[in-house]
Amino acid sequence: MQKRDRGLIQALGLPLARRVKDSRVLVVGAGGIGCELLKNLVCAGFGSGNTQTDLGASTTQDDGSLTAPTSRVPGIVLVDLDTIDLSNLNRQFLFRKQHIKKPKATVAKETASQFNPAVNIDARHGDIFDAEYNVDFFEGFDIVFNALDNLKARQHCNRMCMAAGVPLIESGTTGFNGQVQAIQKGVTECYDCNPKPVQKSFPICTIRSTPSQPIHCIVWAKSYLFPELFGTSEGDSDVAVTDADNAEEVVKLREEAQALKKIRSLIGTSDFAQAVFDKVFYEDIERLRSMSEMWQSRSPPTSLKFDSLKADTDLVKQGQALSVQDQRNWSVEENLAVFCYSLDILSNRAQSGEQDMSFDKDDKDTLDFVSAAANLRSHVFGIPTNSEWEIKQMAGNIIPAIATSNALTASLSVMLSYKVLRSKVGRNEALAKPTANNSLPTTILSGKDELPLGGSKMVFLNSKSTERVITTQGLGHPDPRCPVCSPVYAKLRIPKDTKPTLGHLVDEISAKLKYEEFQISTSIGVVYEPDLDDNLPRALSDLGVDLNSNSFITVTDDSDEPRVDLILSTGPHLEERGGIDLDLSGLQELPFKPKAIVSANDLKIGDTSISDVMPMENALQATQITATNGHSERMQCAIDDASIGSKRKRNIVEDMQTAHKRAKPEAVDLETHVGGSNGAIILDDD
Numbered sequence: 164m165q166k167r168d169r170g171l172i173q174a175l176g177l178p179l180a181r182r183v184k185d186s187r188v189l190v191v192g193a194g195g196i197g198c199e200l201l202k203n204l205v206c207a208g209f210g211s212g213n214t215q216t217d218l219g220a221s222t223t224q225d226d227g228s229l230t231a232p233t234s235r236v237p238g239i240v241l242v243d244l245d246t247i248d249l250s251n252l253n254r255q256f257l258f259r260k261q262h263i264k265k266p267k268a269t270v271a272k273e274t275a276s277q278f279n280p281a282v283n284i285d286a287r288h289g290d291i292f293d294a295e296y297n298v299d300f301f302e303g304f305d306i307v308f309n310a311l312d313n314l315k316a317r318q319h320c321n322r323m324c325m326a327a328g329v330p331l332i333e334s335g336t337t338g339f340n341g342q343v344q345a346i347q348k349g350v351t352e353c354y355d356c357n358p359k360p361v362q363k364s365f366p367i368c369t370i371r372s373t374p375s376q377p378i379h380c381i382v383w384a385k386s387y388l389f390p391e392l393f394g395t396s397e398g399d400s401d402v403a404v405t406d407a408d409n410a411e412e413v414v415k416l417r418e419e420a421q422a423l424k425k426i427r428s429l430i431g432t433s434d435f436a437q438a439v440f441d442k443v444f445y446e447d448i449e450r451l452r453s454m455s456e457m458w459q460s461r462s463p464p465t466s467l468k469f470d471s472l473k474a475d476t477d478l479v480k481q482g483q484a485l486s487v488q489d490q491r492n493w494s495v496e497e498n499l500a501v502f503c504y505s506l507d508i509l510s511n512r513a514q515s516g517e518q519d520m521s522f523d524k525d526d527k528d529t530l531d532f533v534s535a536a537a538n539l540r541s542h543v544f545g546i547p548t549n550s551e552w553e554i555k556q557m558a559g560n561i562i563p564a565i566a567t568s569n570a571l572t573a574s575l576s577v578m579l580s581y582k583v584l585r586s587k588v589g590r591n592e593a594l595a596k597p598t599a600n601n602s603l604p605t606t607i608l609s610g611k612d613e614l615p616l617g618g619s620k621m622v623f624l625n626s627k628s629t630e631r632v633i634t635t636q637g638l639g640h641p642d643p644r645c646p647v648c649s650p651v652y653a654k655l656r657i658p659k660d661t662k663p664t665l666g667h668l669v670d671e672i673s674a675k676l677k678y679e680e681f682q683i684s685t686s687i688g689v690v691y692e693p694d695l696d697d698n699l700p701r702a703l704s705d706l707g708v709d710l711n712s713n714s715f716i717t718v719t720d721d722s723d724e725p726r727v728d729l730i731l732s733t734g735p736h737l738e739e740r741g742g743i744d745l746d747l748s749g750l751q752e753l754p755f756k757p758k759a760i761v762s763a764n765d766l767k768i769g770d771t772s773i774s775d776v777m778p779m780e781n782a783l784q785a786t787q788i789t790a791t792n793g794h795s796e797r798m799q800c801a802i803d804d805a806s807i808g809s810k811r812k813r814n815i816v817e818d819m820q821t822a823h824k825r826a827k828p829e830a831v832d833l834e835t836h837v838g839g840s841n842g843a844i845i846l847d848d849d
């Protein structure tokens with residue numbers, strides 16, 4: 164033990180301090196939270212020991228044919244894809260100005276190593292989605308720390324940890340708030356047990372005809388006007404056609420867009436700014452005003468004319484001077500000046516060959532334009548205007564990253580990791596892994612000292628409370644319907660230089676598992692079911708399975724009383740084995756899926772009961788059906804009941820599509836909610 168370890172031993176006790184030193188952990192992300200986390204882990208001595216941990220019997224194979232590692236070297240592995248940017252330096256304190264443009268992972272290692280040279284840090288400048296970071300890689304860690312900034316990567320790491328059976332500490336901050344959660348398959352809820360909110364979108368008519376808040380005008384300027392003038396006008400990602408939208412009105416809006424395209428041909432001429440202005444703030448507004456039915460319950464807009472607004476000055480020059488005053492609320496005339504100035508610059512950029520420009524909050528010219536246009540529109544509709552700085556926050560959905568929130572959250576992650584490691588002290592690690600049939604190992608849940616994950620909690624950093632900044636909540640149980648953590652995970656081992664077919668896989672599954680009928684899906688969708696055997700002679704590699712990478716294959720039981728899904732991951736090849744091998748070590752029998760029973764009469768499409776429009780034999784065992792046929796013309800159906808076989812689900816979707824077309828031919832949205840809804844299984848019926 165080093166001198167510096169004394170404090171650690173006093174605080175944690177010798178057994179846990181040892182466990183910390185001998186741990187091998189993965190940190191995904193070296194950004195705001197990642198830098199703080201790495202600093203804490205290094206200072207606390209994680210991975211600074213030299214005792215190799217025996218992995219126990221559970222990962223060594225009976226026949227000894229696998230080259231699975233039998234020991235774990237202490238250390239911290241850090242994976243990050245990014246390079247350092249100037250804007251990182253106000254909170255990512257492992258980086259300095261001279262590090263700009265260098266990879267975050269390697270610089271973070273360089274700086275953090277100086278705090279404690281005994282720690283073995285393995286920095287990797289790469290993407291956590293890369294093939295080398297497969298299930299076997301994740302299995303090599305005691306704990307995985309997520310320090311990520313996006314949903315996709317968080318979900319990926321969650322899934323990899325589910326497949327590898329490794330505890331995950333998930334963390335995130337939003338402004339002054341933060342959250343840390345410990346996750347373990349079969350023991351706690353996972354990151355995907357609760358559906359994540361989707362980005363807010365607005366009805367098209369609110370944006371284009373009846374705005375009532377500043378954000379509506381900002382979305383209009385950013386997602387409609389800007390792309391119409393300078394980009395490819397398909398944008399509109401924040402705008403959705405919904406039931407509430409008037410079909411006639413939508414057609415008119417399309418015509419309006421056509422007219423704007425004509426104005427686009429004036430780019431570069433001195434008439435351009437005035438043409439755009441009079442089109443969107445006079446003609447379009449006058450047209451809206453003429454639709455009297457629209458203004459029965461709200462006040463009508465007031466149109467603006469370029470000539471009556473402009474002062475006797477050089478608008479472009481005035482706009483240029485104003486654009487730096489971004490914390491001040493500009494007057495209508497000032498907004499006009501910035502409007503002209505930004506159009507002038509953007510036109511020059513378009514003429515010098517820049518095509519398909521898009522709004523970027525950090526591109527000052529586009530921000531100037533969006534701010535001025537949004538404010539002018541707000542003025543037209545009697546909505547309060549905002550400073551450019553405020554508009555930047557709203558347009559970019561920016562919630563500022565706060566260094567102290569990151570620091571507190573990272574330290575909470577480390578505190579939780581102590582609990583997780585403590586639950587493993589003096590015990591064979593195999594016990595801390597869930598059993599294959601998802602039941603909890605009894606030793607983990609029995610007794611006060613053996614709470615799940617050492618008594619870990621969901622921890623919140625709460626800015627609203629002045630009394631309790633940090634609050635906790637017990638960890639939830641795994642959702643038996645969660646598509647990510649309810650299945651059983653297993654590995655598919657494939658001999659080197661062979662090209663196994665789907666038929667080989669089907670034979671292997673039939674031989675090893677007690678499925679009566681089953682379905683197989685890969686990244687390209689369903690490739691096999693009892694009625695669909697055309698693909699059997701085809702190679703797995705031609706069916707969306709990348710044998711060298713992190714491919715997942717889902718096996719779904721299609722019988723009336725189905726067992727849980729089985730998810731197979733591809734991994735390193737077996738060297739000298741005859742055939743394809745399903746590694747089901749420790750797995751005796753797959754458990755059955757949970758059931759939920761609701762009467763078919765409770766299921767409705769709009770106002771119509773499903774049982775009225777289509778034959779529903781017996782009671783439909785479903786708690787929720789959601790079908791959407793939005794402007795994408797795609798029908799999606801989610802049936803929140805794992806106990807319905809997938810074939811049956813497809814039949815229901817087809818019936819619903821037919822019934823829906825019969826009942827409401829022009830309706831664009833269709834939603835049905837019955838009972839509770841969580842962890843829906845999405846069946847994409849394309």
Ligand SMILES: [Zn+2]
Binds near residue numbers: 356
């Ligand atoms: Zn889950």
